Amino acid sequence: MTNAESGSPDKEPATADQAARMAVDNTERAEPTSQQPPERPTLGRLFVANLWAANTFTVTLLSLVLAMIVGGILMIVSDPDVLATFSYITARPADALNASWTLVSEAYGNLFKGAVLDPDAVGLTAALSPISETLTYTAPLVFTGLSVALAFRGGLFNIGAQGQATMGVIAAGLAGFLLPLPAGLHLLVAVFAGAVGGAVWGFIPGILKARTGAHEVINTIMLNYVAGYFLVWLIVQNGVQDPNRTNAISRPVDASAQLPRLFGDNLRAHAGIILAVLATWAVAWLLNRSTLGFELRAVGSNPAASRTAGISVTRTYVLVMVFAGALAGLGGSQMVLGTTAAALTPLVVAQIGFDGILVALLGRVKPWGVLLAALLFGALQAGGNRMQSYSGVSLELVTVLQALIVIFIAAPALVKAIFQLRAARAARPQTSLAKGW
Amino acid sequence: MEPGEIHALLGENGAGKSTLMNVLYGLYQPDEGEILVDGKPLQPRGPADAIAAGIGMVHQHFMLVPVLTVAENVMLGAEQVRGGIVGFLDRRRARREVAEVSARYNLQVDPDATIEDLPVGIQQRVEIVKALTRDVDLLILDEPTAVLTPQETEELLTVMRELKAAGRSIVFITHKLGEVKAIADRVTVIRRGRTVGTATPEASRDELAALMVGRTVRLTVDKQPATPGEPVLELSGLVVDDDRQVRAVDGVDLSVRAGEVLGIAGVQGNGQTELVEAVMGLRPLLAGSVQLGGERIDDWSTKEVLRAGVGYVPEDRSVDGLVKELSIAENLVLDLYDRPPFGRGLALRPEAIKKSAQERIAQFDVRTPSAEAAVGTLSGGNQQKVIVARELSRPLKLLIAAQPTRGVDVGSIEFIHSRVIHERDAGTAVLLVSSELDEVIGLADRIAVMYRGRIIGIVGPDTPREEIGLLMAGITPDPADAGANGATAGTDGGAPSPSGPGSEDEA
Numbered sequence: 027m028t029n030a031e032s033g034s035p036d037k038e039p040a041t042a043d044q045a046a047r048m049a050v051d052n053t054e055r056a057e058p059t060s061q062q063p064p065e066r067p068t069l070g071r072l073f074v075a076n077l078w079a080a081n082t083f084t085v086t087l088l089s090l091v092l093a094m095i096v097g098g099i100l101m102i103v104s105d106p107d108v109l110a111t112f113s114y115i116t117a118r119p120a121d122a123l124n125a126s127w128t129l130v131s132e133a134y135g136n137l138f139k140g141a142v143l144d145p146d147a148v149g150l151t152a153a154l155s156p157i158s159e160t161l162t163y164t165a166p167l168v169f170t171g172l173s174v175a176l177a178f179r180g181g182l183f184n185i186g187a188q189g190q191a192t193m194g195v196i197a198a199g200l201a202g203f204l205l206p207l208p209a210g211l212h213l214l215v216a217v218f219a220g221a222v223g224g225a226v227w228g229f230i231p232g233i234l235k236a237r238t239g240a241h242e243v244i245n246t247i248m249l250n251y252v253a254g255y256f257l258v259w260l261i262v263q264n265g266v267q268d269p270n271r272t273n274a275i276s277r278p279v280d281a282s283a284q285l286p287r288l289f290g291d292n293l294r295a296h297a298g299i300i301l302a303v304l305a306t307w308a309v310a311w312l313l314n315r316s317t318l319g320f321e322l323r324a325v326g327s328n329p330a331a332s333r334t335a336g337i338s339v340t341r342t343y344v345l346v347m348v349f350a351g352a353l354a355g356l357g358g359s360q361m362v363l364g365t366t367a368a369a370l371t372p373l374v375v376a377q378i379g380f381d382g383i384l385v386a387l388l389g390r391v392k393p394w395g396v397l398l399a400a401l402l403f404g405a406l407q408a409g410g411n412r413m414q415s416y417s418g419v420s421l422e423l424v425t426v427l428q429a430l431i432v433i434f435i436a437a438p439a440l441v442k443a444i445f446q447l448r449a450a451r452a453a454r455p456q457t458s459l460a461k462g463w
Numbered sequence: 464m465e466p467g468e469i470h471a472l473l474g475e476n477g478a479g480k481s482t483l484m485n486v487l488y489g490l491y492q493p494d495e496g497e498i499l500v501d502g503k504p505l506q507p508r509g510p511a512d513a514i515a516a517g518i519g520m521v522h523q524h525f526m527l528v529p530v531l532t533v534a535e536n537v538m539l540g541a542e543q544v545r546g547g548i549v550g551f552l553d554r555r556r557a558r559r560e561v562a563e564v565s566a567r568y569n570l571q572v573d574p575d576a577t578i579e580d581l582p583v584g585i586q587q588r589v590e591i592v593k594a595l596t597r598d599v600d601l602l603i604l605d606e607p608t609a610v611l612t613p614q615e616t617e618e619l620l621t622v623m624r625e626l627k628a629a630g631r632s633i634v635f636i637t638h639k640l641g642e643v644k645a646i647a648d649r650v651t652v653i654r655r656g657r658t659v660g661t662a663t664p665e666a667s668r669d670e671l672a673a674l675m676v677g678r679t680v681r682l683t684v685d686k687q688p689a690t691p692g693e694p695v696l697e698l699s700g701l702v703v704d705d706d707r708q709v710r711a712v713d714g715v716d717l718s719v720r721a722g723e724v725l726g727i728a729g730v731q732g733n734g735q736t737e738l739v740e741a742v743m744g745l746r747p748l749l750a751g752s753v754q755l756g757g758e759r760i761d762d763w764s765t766k767e768v769l770r771a772g773v774g775y776v777p778e779d780r781s782v783d784g785l786v787k788e789l790s791i792a793e794n795l796v797l798d799l800y801d802r803p804p805f806g807r808g809l810a811l812r813p814e815a816i817k818k819s820a821q822e823r824i825a826q827f828d829v830r831t832p833s834a835e836a837a838v839g840t841l842s843g844g845n846q847q848k849v850i851v852a853r854e855l856s857r858p859l860k861l862l863i864a865a866q867p868t869r870g871v872d873v874g875s876i877e878f879i880h881s882r883v884i885h886e887r888d889a890g891t892a893v894l895l896v897s898s899e900l901d902e903v904i905g906l907a908d909r910i911a912v913m914y915r916g917r918i919i920g921i922v923g924p925d926t927p928r929e930e931i932g933l934l935m936a937g938i939t940p941d942p943a944d945a946g947a948n949g950a951t952a953g954t955d956g957g958a959p960s961p962s963g964p965g966s967e968d969e970a
Contacts, residue, residue: 316809317801324797327788334745334775334783335798336766 082390088441089434090402097427098130101419105129133417137424140412141405151292156408158288158295162365164404165298166191169357170382171389171396172309173224173350177242178391179313180346181326186231186246187354188379189253190224194355196257197223199362199370200266202279209282216283217301217359224355225348227253232347236340242347250379258372268369276370285364294365301360303397305353310393312349322346354379384432403428467630469623471637471647471664473675474654483653484603484636488520489513519594520603525586529579533572534558537593564595568625583730584615591622595631602626603634608642612730613900613932620646638675638873640668641901676874686884689908692721695861695892696742700751703734703741711737713916714751719861724883724893726907726924728900730935734916735896736778739865742894743775744768756860769798774854778865778896780843784850787839791831792820794838795853819856827852828878844875851879855886862886865896880906900931 102108108129111122139145141160147153170187177184184190198220207215231245260266261274268277285296313319324332325342333339361367361375385403389395410424434441441447472483485491487498489507498505500516507513513520527536538557561574570588578586587607594602604623608616623633623646637643643650643664650662652674660674696719705711711734719725727735740746742753744765753761760768769775777783785794796805796816804815820834829848831841838849847867854862864883868876883906887893897903903910904924911921912934920934933939 315811315813317806317811318809320793320800320806320811324786324789324793328782328786330782331777331784331786331797333765334743334777336764336769337798338764338766 084447085438085441086388086435088445088447089431092434092441092444093427093430094134096430097423098126098134100423100426101130101133102126104420104423129417133413133419136413136416137406137409139409140416141409151290154289154293156412158293159408159411160401160405161288161295161299162404163407164400165296165302165364166357166360166366166378167381167385167400167403168299168302168397169305169353169360170378171385171400172305172393173228173354173357174382174386175389175391175393175396176309176313176322176353177346177350178386179326180322180342180350181329182232182235182343182346182350183243184228184246184347184350184354185243185383186227186249186379187350187357187382188375188377189246189250190227190351190354191358191361191375191379191382192250192253192257193227193351194220194224194358195362195370195375196253196260197355198359199276199279199374202283202363203277203369204265205283206280207282212280212282213285213363216279216363217356220355220359220363221352222355224358225352228347228349228351228354229344232344232351235347236343254372257370257374261370261372266370274372278368279362283363284368285360287365296360296364298360298364301356302400305356306393306397309353313393318345354382357382381428384428387432388435467627467632468648469627469633469635469646471635471643471650473638473640473643473650473652473671482656484520484605484634487513487518488603514597514599517598517600518603519597519599519601521587521590521594521605521607523605523607525590527578527586527589529577531578532574533576533578533581533589533592534561534574536578536589537561537574537596539593560596561592564592568595568622568629570595570622570625582615584611584618587611587619588622595626599631601632601634603636605636606638607635608637608639612935613928614936616642640671643671644668672873676872684880684884684905686906687888689723689887691723691908692890694718694720695756696894697754698738698742698751699754701738701741701748701753702750703737703746704749705734705737711916712741715913715916715918717911717918719892719894721860721892722887722890723908724887724895724906726895726897726903726910727913727918728903728910728931728935729898729913731898733913735898735913736865737916738913739775739778739863739894739896742768742863743773766798772858772860774857774859774862774891776847776850776854776862776864776867778869780846780850785838785846788837790835791824791829791838791841791849792816792834794849795820795823795856797853799853799857823852823856827882842872844871847871847879848875851882855882859886859891861892861894863894863896866898867895868897868899868902876902900928900935904928904931 108122108125111125115122139156141156143153144156147155170191173187173190174184198216201216201219202212205212205215227249230249231240231242234240234245235242258274261276266276268275285298287293288295288297288299311319313323321332321337321342322345324335324337325339325346329339332342357378358375361378362370366376367374381403385399386396388402389397389399406424406428410421413419413424414421482491486493487507489509489512492508498507500518505512505516507516507518510520528539531539534554534557537560538554558574561572564570565572565574570592572585572588572592576585578589581589591602591604607619611619620642623635626633635643635647645664647664650664650666650671651658652660652662652671654675654677659677662671662674696717698715698717701712701715701717702710703712713734715734715738717725727738729735737746741748744760744763744767748761752759755768755771755773758771760771763771781787786797789797793800793816796819800806800811800816805812805819817834823829824831824834827848829841829845829852831845838846841849847870851867862883867879867883871879880902883893883895895903895906907924909921910924910926910931911918912931913919914935914937919937919939922931922934
């Protein structure tokens with residue numbers, strides 16, 4: 027069944043076309059059409075066969091499908107009404123199946139409507155609204171995802187995107203409401219401050235790793251706490267806290283330091299997504315077309331050989347972490363300069379740093395892959411909001427879905443086994459391992 | 464295979480020798496075909512099945528636990544339990560078994576010695592004992608002589624003859640022709656996964672080599688006498704520690720002149736690696752100085768040393784030489800990527816890198832479908848050619864080649880040797896480090912023998928093998944020095960210095 031599904035994009039127009047002709051003409055036209063298939067299926071089958079090989083794209087797609095199946099089961103299990111119909115499933119199986127199908131299909135339908143397009147929407151603003159929400163959630167995830175991916179390519183596990191984003195949001199926020207600057211310049215300074223804040227927070231584990239060998243995973247995790255609690259402390263200080271409020275919230279960022287909106291004042295999408303695409307391009311260029319990227323990839327794959335070839339491994343580690351920190355800092359700055367929030371709160375960065383790790387893995391630590399993965403995660407977030415309010419499925423399920431997708435992607439052997447994929451490419455590493463002297 | 468036969472399996476690297484034997488030992492499953500043991504088909508699912516069928520294997524890289532004793536290592540995997548109670552090891556019985564086997568086959572090993580204290584040759588003997596205690600009829604030795612001194616090799620061959628006399632069969636995997644001729648009863652040559660011929664050991668070296676490679680090869684290096692010029696590399700009083708903070712190089716004085724090959728012979732692990740790394744700026748000097756063309760380069764970074772015209776072929780190509788995930792083209796510019804024409808400012812110039820890669824691939828005969836292929840997909844010999852191509856593609860003052868042909872097939876060895884000599888004739892000073900005595904004798908114009916961090920003699924290339932072999936084992940021809948060497952390495956401080964300059968004159 028799934029086999030036919032994956033082949034459908036290729037075949038669908040053909041069948042629709044045939045169906046239309048069948049409707050107009052009578053059975054005599056059906057004869058030649060039934061002779062045609064011997065050609066078409068060969069092409070189609072070739073396409074399906076290629077698609078069905080265990081390549082990265084197919085595995086990613088199937089992971090998504092598997093995650094949604096497990097997610098559906100979770101929805102059924104967690105809904106008491108639907109669960110009740112299962113108690114008499116032997117007597118009236120239709121009840122249980124109908125209830126389950128209605129629940130799951132509506133929930134995923136709302137997820138789609140909230141993330142991509144609502145067919146019932148009236149007016150341009152309403153039609154653009156889901157896309158706008160998706161892009162708003164996507165932009166910061168692109169940055170944190172790139173941060174993790176860049177560090178990973180340089181051989182470092184940056185678990186500290188969260189902390190770096192936190193320092194970014196602090197620096198950007200402070201620049202946003204403390205500096206009296208003209209519009210335009212103010213925004214530039216605030217964005218730059220965010221990058222610097224994150225870069226400093228990346229530099230610390232970078233230099234520790236390079237100079238003392240202290241493991242970056244431990245240090246970045248610890249610095250996440252330091253940054254998080256520094257934010258909590260900072261918000262309630264004089265000059266930072268909003269004088270009109272008693273709870274922990276800072277003064278709002280000046281309008282001159284806010285990222286411009288893309289689709290008018292009623293939609294949240296802001297220029298951050300444009301910055302994100304530019305950043306993706308820049309990171310792709312840095313990795314593949316620059317001398318620094320060459321050093322980074324060489325050190326990331328084999329530090330010993332890089333050192334032997336005269337590349338400074340310590341310098342590369344520090345630079346990688348500074349760049350990764352700056353990217354995460356930029357992502358963080360959007361949380362306060364964009365439309366998500368206008369002031370610093372203890373939870374202003376949400377989970378973008380940790381989600382960035384998932385985004386990077388899902389995007390196979392390649393810049394454009396990260397962009398697509400962030401788009402998917404952004405869409406899940408945006409759609410999840412609607413799913414919660416319309417279907418009563420909690421937003422946490424979206425987080426569970428994200429986690430499941432990444433788990434399935436991290437275990438490609440599992441996906442391949444479930445769907446019986448041809449192990450065409452996977453066999454190669456084994457044979458190369460088998461090669462002796 | 465007949466009982467009591469020594470069957471040599473000869474082939475280039477990547478020819479499939481090790482793979483074939485791993486299939487036999489149950490580590491890999493065959494895709495097709497079958498194995499017959501005593502006329503019965505055998506399908507080993509793992510080493511345990513193979514051992515049960517009477518097949519034992521000594522791997523190229525020993526499978527011993529360094530901190531355990533000989534007896535403990537021997538019983539590993541077949542632990543004897545005292546009185547049938549789980550958890551109580553019967554060490555005494557294991558010791559007795561080791562002693563028994565050693566006595567029967569004349570393999571002297573102390574069952575209570577700790578593995579890490581034993582020299583490599585004895586460790587190998589432990590591996591053999593380990594296989595024999597499992598009652599095997601067929602013993603597979605995978606390149607057993609790669610790590611041994613000539614003397615240890617001789618001892619191993621004696622052991623093999625003893626085993627043969629006791630009716631055990633041996634499969635002897637190697638690519639060293641001399642050993643095959645010395646011991647084998649029958650020779651099977653494998654090339655690209657196929658048996659290409661069987662030969663008797665009476666066949667000449669050239670015939671065997673031609674079978675291995677598939678064409679005629681020159682085994683000796685053609686070269687004119689060297690015309691040494693000014694000293695290019697001068698080391699004096701060099702002291703270097705290894706990674707464990709143990710003294711590895713202990714006061715080495717050496718000089719390499721333009722247009723000559725200085726070979727450093729010695730058994731692996733006598734400080735050669737550390738010596739070379741210190742010169743390359745990869746390892747800190749504790750004392751002494753390094754001069755390149757009269758300039759002190761002790762505190763230069765590796766990049767500066769490379770830029771000054773030093774080419775370096777590191778001894779472990781997969782660890783230090785290549786980044787396997789990167790393409791061949793990228794590996795070919797691994798130390799030149801930021802120099803014009805390959806890099807300008809911050810930007811790489813992929814066209815220039817690709818163009819140069821295609822030239823190098825053609826010039827150095829690297830067999831690959833594409834310059835964009837990951838270097839890890841190449842065979843060992845071709846990987847080594849990539850490194851040699853990279854290092855020789857810029858003007859050099861000094862070429863340091865450490866084990867340049869280790870794990871490389873005969874055809875590539877021939878090619879690499881000719882490039883090294885070509886470089887020498889162009890006036891480059893060459894420092895060759897090799898534990899392969901034939902290679903040092905074939906290429907070097909002077910041979911320095913390194914033992915326990917010191918140069919214990921510098922001799923000419925015409926010196927008999929036996930004499931160099933003795934030096935490699937730390938025995939100097941002079942009886943007075945030999946006595947000093949019997950003591951610890953630290954006390955014979957005076958010994959190397961007189962012999963050093965003395966033999967330099969002779970060269």
